[in-house]
Amino acid sequence: MSDMTDLSTAAAEELHDVTVYVNGVARTARVPARRLLSDFLRHDLELTGTHVGCEHGVCGACTVLVDGQPMRSCLMFAVTAQDHEVTTVEGLCSAPDARPCATGERMNPAQQAFAECHGLQCGFCTPGFLTTVTAYLEENPEPTADEAREAISGNLCRCTGYQNIVKSVLRAAELRAERREETYAAQPATRHTGSVDGEAAR
């Protein structure tokens, strides 16, 4: 009964062509205005790495980066994200500081740290933690344990008890700093010229 009601209203709904730059690629889908960004990513673009938990902004599982800032994708409509840049967990492995891991896949420092420190068990909440932590370390590259705990206070995990997640945040900060050093060491020309060429190379 309720399905039929939904179908009939869905048929009458106006559809919008929405283009969002997801992980560096322009992606377009035709969706109703009420399509949440989380569902747009999962259903329309088939990027199921973004997980949906509570759908009212409490659990943090659906956190993605919108123009680099962590936001709840369940609390945004796809139509409002039009023309904005979105980074999902799938996009983290193509960050400049991602490196191949034992399985051959690439991982950014947060992903590598969560794997090393057992920062996940079932993995449901993990995409939200990874996006949140990745953006947090951009602003606070050397957090204390207390700051790390505060940084993840908006994300719920029902498996780990958070101890290993806090460790993962601290480890991610270490990995991030190490990889930054490596990048500088490997690209002395870019670092020292600082010229227009150097800017363009980035």
Add this chain to the structure above:
Amino acid sequence: MKPAPFVHHAPRSVEEAVGVLGEVGHDGKILAGGQSLIPILNMRLASPAHLVDINRVTGLDTVEVTDEAVRIGALVRHAQLERHDGAYAALPLLRQALLNVAHPAIRNRGTTVGSIAHADAAGEMPAILALTDGVVEATGPGGTREIAAADFFLGALETSLAADELATAVRFRRFPSGTATAFAESARRHGDYAMAGVATAVTVVDGVIERATASFVSVTEVPTVLDLTEVLGGREPADADLEAAAEAVRQHVEPEADIHASAEYRRMLAGELARRVLALAAGQAAGHSAGRAATTKGSTSR
């Protein structure tokens, strides 16, 4: 947990937005950050037929600091205001309170004006608008008007904004020199709705408290300002009768019980938080006052 269908409007100007609101009336709702509205839509506690999405309206995302006030447009996100150094220098209370607004991911999206227009008694920023004796700037079909904080909040989630009016900006009034402010709240988990919260401003002139006020989060139906000058005024901050102030707070608040805390616990909490923030603000105001006296000696008083 999906919103009911609605018609999406994406105006580019305030005039256009107000025009749409005028047409759709009570069937319309303004979408700014959506951090309070979208949960309500997702849970279908509300299902407006029209959403007027103002995110593409130009000119609403600025923070202006003047001698009298900090003025913020309707699209200024909490995080933007929190990080604005000019706003912090002019009115430290803004950052003091904003750090308690939900979690960073919510502050990145949610707007301060939207939070005020939502008028949730558990919201921090309505209490700050009240304490700063602030003003809401609203535009409707008939033009623009200003609404004082005292006239703005009518009840839980209810304001004096008309259905066809858009709150385009708010102005938080700055305090006179010699004033220090403090904010504290207590929640089960940092970033959650507070069980109780207290904002306070204490003005010290010539070493004695001249004025003290407080406003509250989660323990009054609408953001009200409690004037504590009679209780604390005329004394040096070190001699202030903080227990009497805490008692005045306990009598002023009207907390309700829920699964997080009983009404009595919230009342006790409000009193204790008030005692702490008053001590902090009074102490700092005394310091400022002493410092100013030393540095401005010999100059004409301002």
